[in-house]
Structures are given as structure tokens and as C-alpha cells.
Amino acid sequence: MRCKGWEQEGLLRLLMNSLDPEVAECPEELIVYGGTGKAARDKKSVAQIKERLIRLENDQTLLIQSGKPVGVFPSHPFAPRVIMAGSLLVPAYSDYETFWQLERRGLTAYGQSTASCWAYIGTQGVLEGTANTYGEVAKRHFGGTLRGRWVLTSGLGGMGSAQPLGVEYNGGVVLVVEVDESKVDRRLRNSLCQMKAADLDEALFLVQEAVSRKEPRSVALVGNAADVYREVLQRGLVPDVVTDQTAAHDLLNGYVPAGVSLAEAVRLRVAAPEKYLELSRRCIVEHVKTMMEFMRRGAVVFDYGNNIRHQAAAAGYAEAMTIPGFVSAYLRDYFCAGRGPFRWIALSGRAEDIYTLDEFILTELKDDEEITNWIHFAQARIPFQGLPARICWLNLDQRLCLVDIITKLLREGKLAAPVALTRDHMGAIASPWRETEKMPDGSDAIADWPVLNGLLNAISGASLVSVQQGGGVGIGYSIHAGMTVIVDGSELSRKKATQVTYSDVGVGIIRHADAGYPLAQEISRQYGLNID
Amino acid sequence: MMDEFSARLRRELAYNLVFGMVENVREVWEMVSQAGLKYPPNFATVWEIHNAEELFHGRSELWKVGWRRQVEKSFAGYFNHNALHCFVSDRALAVLFNNREWGKPGEENDQLNALKQGVEKSLAVKFFVGVGRVYSDARHLGLSFNEAWRAIRRVFCGVPGIYYFGDGSARDREPFLERERAALKYAILNDDRQKALRIVQEIKMVLAAFGEGDLNILKMMVFEMLSLVMTACMENGRSADQVFIHALEWIKQLHLAEDAGKMAEIWSEACKRVLLNTNNDHSLEIQVVARARRFMEEHFQEDLSLSEIARRQFISPYYFSRLFKQSTGMTVMEFLTSLRMEKAKELLGKTHQSVSQVAGAVGYVDPNYFSRVFKRYIGMSPTEYRRKFHT
Numbered sequence: 001m002r003c004k005g006w007e008q009e010g011l012l013r014l015l016m017n018s019l020d021p022e023v024a025e026c027p028e029e030l031i032v033y034g035g036t037g038k039a040a041r042d043k044k045s046v047a048q049i050k051e052r053l054i055r056l057e058n059d060q061t062l063l064i065q066s067g068k069p070v071g072v073f074p075s076h077p078f079a080p081r082v083i084m085a086g087s088l089l090v091p092a093y094s095d096y097e098t099f100w101q102l103e104r105r106g107l108t109a110y111g112q113s114t115a116s117c118w119a120y121i122g123t124q125g126v127l128e129g130t131a132n133t134y135g136e137v138a139k140r141h142f143g144g145t146l147r148g149r150w151v152l153t154s155g156l157g158g159m160g161s162a163q164p165l166g167v168e169y170n171g172g173v174v175l176v177v178e179v180d181e182s183k184v185d186r187r188l189r190n191s192l193c194q195m196k197a198a199d200l201d202e203a204l205f206l207v208q209e210a211v212s213r214k215e216p217r218s219v220a221l222v223g224n225a226a227d228v229y230r231e232v233l234q235r236g237l238v239p240d241v242v243t244d245q246t247a248a249h250d251l252l253n254g255y256v257p258a259g260v261s262l263a264e265a266v267r268l269r270v271a272a273p274e275k276y277l278e279l280s281r282r283c284i285v286e287h288v289k290t291m292m293e294f295m296r297r298g299a300v301v302f303d304y305g306n307n308i309r310h311q312a313a314a315a316g317y318a319e320a321m322t323i324p325g326f327v328s329a330y331l332r333d334y335f336c337a338g339r340g341p342f343r344w345i346a347l348s349g350r351a352e353d354i355y356t357l358d359e360f361i362l363t364e365l366k367d368d369e370e371i372t373n374w375i376h377f378a379q380a381r382i383p384f385q386g387l388p389a390r391i392c393w394l395n396l397d398q399r400l401c402l403v404d405i406i407t408k409l410l411r412e413g414k415l416a417a418p419v420a421l422t423r424d425h426m427g428a429i430a431s432p433w434r435e436t437e438k439m440p441d442g443s444d445a446i447a448d449w450p451v452l453n454g455l456l457n458a459i460s461g462a463s464l465v466s467v468q469q470g471g472g473v474g475i476g477y478s479i480h481a482g483m484t485v486i487v488d489g490s491e492l493s494r495k496k497a498t499q500v501t502y503s504d505v506g507v508g509i510i511r512h513a514d515a516g517y518p519l520a521q522e523i524s525r526q527y528g529l530n531i532d
Numbered sequence: 533m534m535d536e537f538s539a540r541l542r543r544e545l546a547y548n549l550v551f552g553m554v555e556n557v558r559e560v561w562e563m564v565s566q567a568g569l570k571y572p573p574n575f576a577t578v579w580e581i582h583n584a585e586e587l588f589h590g591r592s593e594l595w596k597v598g599w600r601r602q603v604e605k606s607f608a609g610y611f612n613h614n615a616l617h618c619f620v621s622d623r624a625l626a627v628l629f630n631n632r633e634w635g636k637p638g639e640e641n642d643q644l645n646a647l648k649q650g651v652e653k654s655l656a657v658k659f660f661v662g663v664g665r666v667y668s669d670a671r672h673l674g675l676s677f678n679e680a681w682r683a684i685r686r687v688f689c690g691v692p693g694i695y696y697f698g699d700g701s702a703r704d705r706e707p708f709l710e711r712e713r714a715a716l717k718y719a720i721l722n723d724d725r726q727k728a729l730r731i732v733q734e735i736k737m738v739l740a741a742f743g744e745g746d747l748n749i750l751k752m753m754v755f756e757m758l759s760l761v762m763t764a765c766m767e768n769g770r771s772a773d774q775v776f777i778h779a780l781e782w783i784k785q786l787h788l789a790e791d792a793g794k795m796a797e798i799w800s801e802a803c804k805r806v807l808l809n810t811n812n813d814h815s816l817e818i819q820v821v822a823r824a825r826r827f828m829e830e831h832f833q834e835d836l837s838l839s840e841i842a843r844r845q846f847i848s849p850y851y852f853s854r855l856f857k858q859s860t861g862m863t864v865m866e867f868l869t870s871l872r873m874e875k876a877k878e879l880l881g882k883t884h885q886s887v888s889q890v891a892g893a894v895g896y897v898d899p900n901y902f903s904r905v906f907k908r909y910i911g912m913s914p915t916e917y918r919r920k921f922h923t
Contacts, residue, residue: 181715189667189668189672190668191671195849196853198853202853202865205863209837209865213837215837263734264734267738351561351565352561352565355561379557379558380557380558381557383668
């Protein structure tokens, strides 16, 4: 251990884990995932953060501004060791042009959701969420299973690469289109996708073969999503489900318009950004029009959180907004119940620690089939990337139970080192085109909740708290808070983890209760969270 | 001292990983843990004895067994239990490492060099060492192992050194030409001519748009990239003579070129000439494809899937499907379907089995699906076919 306490040491290990080549998309540029989501502003900042964390006392707090360490303040042991704000801009200036300009001048950095707060654990991080989304699609439209159904989607980046296993988990067949062959190859090497087709004919043959056998199968096809979708439509084929996870949230540095090769895209983005943006806008309209046509012909179509509808609408195709968003359509009930993507990371680097925790979870939470099925699936199919970790959608009681299990096992010496508890940015996020789309009281754009979430977590015992903007849907479209707490077996850490878990989940529940969801109101009463 | 049980466990794990026999992530970790390793291996090497014929000449089988045991013992001593090894032929071992403990595979890896020297000294033999790429998922070590074999097979001059499989996996955000170069090398090493030619054209467009920059720098860049293409072709087993014959003429012209457009033209023509007019030796690929064809001919009546066929060849479905298509011009499933259709024609024409029985006999569980496929391939339904051709 290099630091003066496990909180600092744990956070340092999480930072380095985010930049591990097994985890990060492009560690040399500090890019962790999601287009350009970075773990720190620049290499100098990484070195400074490391050095500061090593020297940081147990009653001090390090401040990080958009990936750059800016100060160390005296605090107290119950306070966070690290507080960060990332990618935030004053609302009237919160657009990509301003952000890129400031980013080029080295004044800010894009942190995506879990990249800048060092909570990214590789593809597993979104896998269960993806599996749950497709599970809900199956429940609501196909009698509870995707067996014998096929999903047409695209994008095999950090987020999209969860789709093949997510569909397979529900028994379905998926054809994923990805423009970058190296990403396809990487997903195949990591067992996240079963096979690569040489061309569309082969892809459709493989899909149809698996559909007729009712076997789960994932097929990747190198190509441009807009082109392939149109070709599928022109052949008169209608998939059962159509969605998209290309990097449509960023029309310049993420999305690749049809007719432009990947190499040409890299050149044009720098040489002629305006022209590139124009091509992207034109293409995305056609891309979404095709998706709409699939919807008209009976496919289940939804926006998978990359803001593709809004990009098409902003480019002049207003009808795009009739495509439903995945959270409002399929996941809202989970958030009302305070159930969301929780993750724990073994700071020892030993997979045995995660398997030990799996066993306890399988025993303690054996009545929850969603959890037990997921843990069994994850054990069999998902290799660890970097520090061994596990993601699982848990509610408040289950998270508190996990805090107790970890503390107990650490005290008994059954885990090799402390464990970091963290989560994705979903419960109290403000993201009007994704997590908070179509709230019943119209409060979609209210951004007080994530700020309250961050402030409350800071006084409740979190080891790291962040307030950020732009995660998932891009700059100007979301504000969210991150939280990590290190559990080291001590009484202090147990108290901190218990308190912050309660606060963190609680804010998410009351946000949904306040919006008028009866389920959230009921749950908030159960936990004594409401003030009525 | 490692006991015999532990040694057997480690050897078994090495075989399982090399031949892709473990599919469950947790099982991998449990076996790794039982074998006393801190991390699962993530890259494979092949150590082939130099001058094996000479070494084994006139020796009895008993002597060879004893010698191999001595080799294993020596390897175990040097690896300090941080690597797995097993014999994969009478003269070659697979050794599996993790790059956290042994460093990344590459020229700058001193640990592998030192290890090789130590082992050679203790056994008084030299080794050719082939090194595959890193696969973070240990279930794919079979691919790394195949790459390690290929790296040795590309050795021209016979020096028993360390040979690395070319790492062409382009990173997501490298500068344009670096990325293209890596992709080009990768395509050539994987025999994907179509893709290689596509990348050549993309590079040509960029070169042609070079504009008013320093033409000497551009000339050097083109020269360097041509060298890369030539080296990759030779690494892939193409004859050095052929490669040089086709490239040299264009290199002379490159020297005389005076504008970017001309250089772009030369680049494209030289690459086309080298890529299209040289041949390589695909002995491993041919073996795999031949084995797979035999397997399908013997088992077409079973409910086979692409993954199952690939698994029987110990390679990943995606690698296998590409290999098969390159070699035969057909996808695996097209081949299997045509095989089944031929057999179905025969059964329909020569027997009185019902269409359902014929479907089952050629591997289709669902007779309706069989009829649809038959109609698509043969142009008429099974019943019509029987009516016309039954003898």
C-alpha cells in the first residue's frame, strides 16, 4: 500500500485501473470509454493526482476540476477524500462548440459518466443494464423471451459492446453493425460477440439460421449502420427489434456518416469539421428515417441512450422524437424502486474476492431470481477486465446487505483486501432525453436532483463524490453525480458505506416519488424517506 | 519442489487453454488458482528445438521420454511457477505467460530473452521461440498459440531467436497513417487481400491530397510504407524473390517521382503488384479447412452450428469462418448446406424415405425449414424434385 489510508489507496487503484490497457479504450490518450471520456485532463494531471493521493492524510480532501487536481483542503475522516466536478458549463454556454473550444485550450475535459470518476470496470459495467433492457423488451412485447427473435442494432464501443451478450442473455439473435473493424475484432477476442460475418448476406443467413433454431447468437458485421439498415429494409426484412448505439451523441468525433470511410472520417474531422458535421446531420436523418420505417412495419424500435432521435430532430427530422427512449419505455420502474446498477471492485486484484462475494450473494439473496441468474451468467461468460469486479442491479436493502457482507468477510480475513463500492450515474440524474424523459410532472430538465445527490453523498460518508455533465447523451443534455465508497472492514468505513448507500439510493427514490410515481412514493414511505 | 500432482494439474490446464477446451470464465480462474498461478496466462509462446533431427538421431524412444522429462523439469525451474507449459509435439512446447509478470510480448521484452538464454544454457540446446499476441480472455489463448506457431513458421534465415507475431491490432485513436499502416499490416498478415487493397486505396487518396508539403518527406513515407508491405508479405510466407521482383521496379520510379499524385499512383500500383502476384504457403490453414470439410462430410446429418464446427477445430468461430471463406470461397454454412442438399437430392432420388425422414437424415430438425432451404437451393420443393427425378 502506497497511501496513508485505504480510501486514498483504493481511489488510486481505481484511477490506475481506469487507465489499464485491458479496461481503457485508448490509455495513451487517457480515454476510458464513450467516445472521448477521460480519466484525467492530461498526463501531468494523472501524475499529480497520484502524487497527491499518496501524500493525502486521512483528514484531507483533494479537489479535482475536470480531471485536473487543483487543491488539498483540511477536512475530517468522515468527509470524502476526493471531490470532483467535471465538464460543467454555465447552462447558456453548455453546447459542444463552447465545450470543444475550452477543451482545446486545456481548460476542461469530457468525463463521460464513470470515466472521470474512475468507476469504469469495462463492458461488464453496462452488461446487466443491457440485459435488463432487452429483458423488459422481451417481457412487454414477446411473452418474456427473445428466443426466435432478432435484434438489429449497431455500435460496438464501450457501451454498445454489451448488446450481443445482453440479447443472448435473453435467448435472442442479434446483428450488430460496427464501422470500425478493430472494435469488432476486439469484442470477438474478448468473447463479447460470437462471430463476424463477411458481408450482409452471410450475416443475414447466420441470423436466420439461429432464429429458425431458436438459438441465441450474436453476429457482428463491419459496415455503416445507416447503409446496412437501409439495405435490410430494401430487402423487405423487418427485424423484431431495432435500435442503435453508435456514438451519435457526438456528431463530430463519434458518429461516422455513410459514404465516409473510417480513415477518411479521422482526416475530415480535423481538416473540414463543418463539412463533416453537415454529412453527419444529413446521414443521421436518413438513419433515423429508416428506423422509423422499421417501426411502421411492426418492429419494436427505441432510442438506446445515444441521443440519436434528438440529433435527427435537430437536423430537421422532428418526427424522430416519436421513437421512445429506453429508460422511459423499459427501465423507469427499476429506478422508482431504487434498484439500479451497483458495482463492487476487488482492490486486491484477486478474482477469488469477487467469487467469494458472489457465493455470499447467491446465498443471502437467493430469493431474487434476477440476481442469481445474473451472477451465474456473469461467472460463466464475462471475463474480468483490469481489477476484478462485479456489477449487479440491487435495491437499497440488498446494497446494505452487501456492505455488511463485505465488512464481515474483511474482518474474518476472507477477502484479500478492501472493496470499492460504486455505481453508474442513473438514480438521481437529470437527463431529459434519457433517464428523466417523460417524467409525469414534466420535471425532465430539472437539474437540482443530481446536485442534491452529490452534496448529500459528500456529507454521508462517500470516499469520492463527483458532479458532472454530459455523460451518455453528450454535452448540454445531462447532469449527474458519481459516488464511490471504500469498505475496508473498519467500523468507520462500515458506517460511511451504510450511510452513503442509504442517502445515495434514497435521493433517487424521492426524485421519482416527487415526480408522481406511485411505486416510488410507496417505497419512499417504506424507508421513511418522505416528508409528508 | 513442485509435486507430481501439481505438475500434472498445470500441464492439464496448459493443454485446456492451448486447445480452447475451457468455456467457463470461473472455471478458468478456479483452475488457475488450483495451479498456484496469480493471474491466468494471457499470451502463448511456442518453443521449438533447433536441430531436433540431429538431437534425436539414433536415440531410443525411452531416451526421448527421459529427455523430454528433463526439459519439462528445467522449464519449471526457470518459470518459478509463474508460467504453464506442455509439450505440443515431440520437439516443441507451448509456454503460457501473463504479461503482468513477464512483460508485454515485443522486442523490448528482456525477460523473455533472459529466460531463453537460461533455458538454452541449462539444456545445451537452442530454441526457436514464437510469441503470440496478448488475449486478455484466457479462453482465447488458442489463438495466441496459433499465432506463436505462425511466427516461427515465418522464419527465413534459420536463426533460433525469438519471433513475435505482428501486432496489427490498430488502436482506436492513433494518428491517421499509423493506424492505417497497422491495419494494412494486419490485413496482409491475415491474408485478407480485399481489405488490404481497400486500405491501399484509402492511403492513396490521402497521399494524393498531400498538397504543397515537403515532397522528400512524402517520398520517404511512401518508401517506408512499401517496405512495410513487403515485410508483411514475407512474414506471411510469400517468397522474398517474388516480392522483390514486383516491388523494385516501382521503388526506382518512386525515386524519380516529382509530385504527390505520381507518388500516390506508384504506391497503389506497387502494392497491387505485390499483393496480387505473390503467393504464400497456407499449410496450417489448408489443414484446418480440410479437417473441417472432412468433419462436415462425416457429421452433416447432425444438428451442426458454425460455433460447434469451429470448436471441433479448436479455433474461434470468427477466425474459422474467415479462414474457410478465404480457402473455399464459400461460407461454412453455405458449404454445409450444399453438402446437405446434395445428400438430400440423392435420398429423394434413390429412396422412398418421406421428406421428413430425408430432412432428419441430412441434419434438419424442422422439415418445413428443410423444404424452404431445399427450394431456395435447388429451385423446386423436395416433393417436386422427387416427382421429377426419382429413379
